[in-house]
Amino acid sequence: MARIAIVGSRGIPNAYGGFEWLAEKLSAHLAVAGHQVAVCQSSRHPYKARKWGKVELLRAYDPPIGTAGQFVYDLLSILQVRRWKADVVLLLGYTSSAVWSFLLPTSARILQHMDGMEWQRDKYSRAVKAFLRRSEHIAVRHADVLIADHPVIGDYLSRQYPTKSIAYIAYGEDDLLPEEPVEPLNGKTFDLIMARMEPENQIEMLIEGWLGARLPHHLALAGSLSTRYGRRIFRKYGKTEGIVFLGGIFDKPKALWLRRHCRYYLHGHKAGGTNPSLIQALTHHRRILVHANPYNLYVAECYGLKTFDSSLTLANLLTESPPTESVVSLLSEHRWAEVYRRFEEILRN
Known part of the structure; x- marks a missing residue:
């Protein structure tokens, strides 16, 4: 069984968005399956315990200074992962982590979730989009496996980086939970x-x-x-x-x-x-x-x-x-059981 660290979310349980949802679901599943799993956790996350279920939480300082704080948080998260001595590092996104890729543990297998094509987002200026395009190249260069969560992104990665190993893994959902009216x-x-x-x-x-x-x-x-x-x-x-x-x-x-x-x-x-x-x-x-x-x-x-x-x-x-x-x-690709299976296949290989 492997020591698996998840970097790039704001932490678990989910209190923000998609990456946090993936980190919560995947970390819990892998921990129950017998792996040692750690998730990097923002110091500003409301959940303050050192563990969530069987998942270790590696708390890193997340300064409330806007975009610059994201870079600090990712840097400190990667340093935490180095000390934790992970066998596998799953990086969720690269916007503020790619610049620190040279600090990733050289003995670990790096799985890079590519998110969307960040440099296309309307909220960014032309200069920021150029920076993100460069960051994409850096993240790809340091990764062993690229993960695309959509076929369109998978096709783009295959054209741009034909020598890289690319896996298509979407998000899942099949939870049956009680509901509470708003x-x-x-x-x-x-x-x-x-x-x-x-x-x-x-x-x-x-x-x-x-x-x-x-x-x-x-x-x-x-x-x-x-x-x-x-x-x-x-x-x-x-x-x-x-x-x-x-x-x-x-x-x-x-x-x-x-x-x-x-x-x-x-x-x-x-x-x-x-x-x-x-x-x-x-x-x-x-x-x-x-x-x-x-x-x-x-x-x-x-x-x-x-x-x-x-x-x-x-x-x-x-x-x-x-x-x-x-x-x-739901199609199988949009069910958690299939999402878990595809991640486990990457770990086995």
Whole structure:
């Protein structure tokens, strides 16, 4: 059995997003399977114990100084992993860790999760995008295996880095947990946006589409308003009748209730690969409208979802009656059992 360290998330249990969800699920599974597993943990994470179940937590200082703090946190995380003497290091993303790749333990096998094509994200300036393009090359050079969470990213990596070992591993979801109503919406009809408040998730387009449909019910937004973009969205729409800002929802029973009981789930994500929240919504229904881009079109074609390319086309779709199917059979690639199997195959090889 191996000593496996997971670097690049803010820690577990999940209190942020997709990488944290993957770290939580995968670390718990590998630890139960008999591996020694450690997850690097932000000093600002609300969970303060040294272990989570059977998983060790390697706490690293995460200074609250914006983007620069992410680089400090990743540096200290990698130094923690060196002291822990990992056999395998799973790096989740490379945005702020690639510059420290030369410090990765040379005796460890490096699995690099490539996330999305970071240099395409709208929130970054031209200079930052150039830096991220360079960071991608550095991360790839130091990795033994590249992990793509979407076929589009896998195809890109195969073209750009034909000599590298590449594995396609999406996100999974098949949890059956109790749900807990979110009181402002209990007993009400609502459409749902559940996403980080960032430009590439096209929150403004989704809101404008919903407003254009002139619907008689509510629009719920579940996402932290701590970002600059989030604060701008709240200033613009916070007093709009029918729109309910819930903040970040990381309580799983409440998130599950929102996804299960919404009239439509609106998905504007356009940068990156397989989106965990989209897969989570698919476990309940096909009442999902997704932005038409290569990442979402793959999932839309797999599950027969309707797509939009503007706030106008979204408004038109929102006036239609949602599909009535209540159960979706997830593809094996979107189930945790298959996600675990593919990671275990990499570890065996």
